[in-house]
Amino acid sequence: MISKGPEPNVVTYTTLIDGLCKSGEIQEANELLHAMICKGYEADVVTYNTLIDGLCKSGEIEKAKELLLTMNSKGHEPNVVMYTTLIDGLCKSGEMEKAKELLHTMISKGHEPNVVTYSTLIDGLCKHGEIEKAKELLHIMISKGHEPDVVTCTILIDGLCKGGEIEKAKELLHTMITKGYEPNVVTYTTLINGLCKGGEMEKAKELLYIMSSKGHEPNVVTYNTLIDGLCKSGEMEKANELLHAMIFKGYEPDVVTYTILIVGLYNSGEIEKAKEMLHILISKGHEPDVEIYNTLIDGPRKSGT
CATH class of the missing domain: 1.25.40 (Serine Threonine Protein Phosphatase 5, Tetratricopeptide repeat)
Structure with missing residues (x-):
């Protein structure tokens, strides 16, 4: 464009700055902003917002704040x-x-x-x-x-669960429904996770059924969350049943699913079943992660084999 025409404008530069930010090339995006200004083009609010967003996402908060000040000095009010x-x-x-x-x-x-x-x-x-x-x-x-909205409530439900306030999280879900806001898969999964971590496995399973009855199909994260809870509470048979239910529903277990089950089986002393699960994991084309290897090393040592 520069060599043959037409001359790039603010929209052209902003589009390329956006692309560079999205691909993680923040330094190049910053350099392009300066090149644009040197060419006599005044960056607008959209240009600044694009680069500030890129800097924030890459963790360069100080540079983002500096750019905000530069923007203010140029007479552009942040939106x-x-x-x-x-x-x-x-x-x-x-x-x-x-x-x-x-x-x-x-x-x-x-x-x-x-x-x-x-x-x-x-x-x-x-x-x-x-x-x-x-x-x-x-x-x-x-x-x-x-x-x-649903996002705000889900965020707060997650916070309450992590703070050990499970009852308040359940109350918020109920309030959310009575106000006409339909919880989504993330909302239900968040509370299921809180219930599992709080040892309320029966309520977690109940919530899974309520979720399904409301037309919200659990996803892999939901299944993994509940399988993890069952494993940690020593309910390996139920965890295995849920794995089969997950597969029957058309969801392919991922590395996280298999890791949870392998660790659960080892901790329950079912070493051979854990090894079988490892072979299934590898046959599915998944690479065992560090947690699995640590379990494989630690498990036989604990059992004396």
Whole structure:
């Protein structure tokens, strides 16, 4: 284009910057932005947002913040999408105080956070164990007229489960349904995982049946979650039955499924069955992972063979 014409414009440069960011070539994307500016083209909000998103996803939060300041100095006001992108990056890098500060800055600048913005910060708070603050933010969000969606509720259910508040997670699921929000596969799988980790295997199995009866077909992650719970509670026969049910439904077990079962069988003292499962894993074209090898080494030693 440059050698033969037409001359690239802002859209051309932004498109290529977006492609470079998506392929992880952040340095090249940054260099292209500078080349674009040197050519006399003024980067717009979309260009800056594209590169800020790329920098956040690659963990270069400081550079993303610097670029935001550069953008401000050029007279470009960040929009809701850009603020949300940077809040997400700060949450993922563990800078929760800065993420909360940025939310306040955003509001003070006249930009009303949307459901995605609130959900992003709620997710960050949950992942860093700040469940109470996440619940407070949910109430603020609702008071501002933003009704939480399935994603927001699922995030909070996950946080409550990880914080050991299984009853509150179940209550939230019930509230979600009564408000007319239909939980999705991720929501159900999240609560099943919480119930399994809390040792409530019967309730976890019940939820699997409820999920199926509501028309939400469990996926491989759901099956793996419940199989893992059954193995850890010593219910190897039921775990095996669920494996067959999973295959019957047309879902192919993956490396995670086989790893869970091999470890479960070894821990239950069923060494030969674990070896058989390993052969099935290899025959399916899967490569055993480190956990399987560690189990294979440790299992015979524990059993004295």
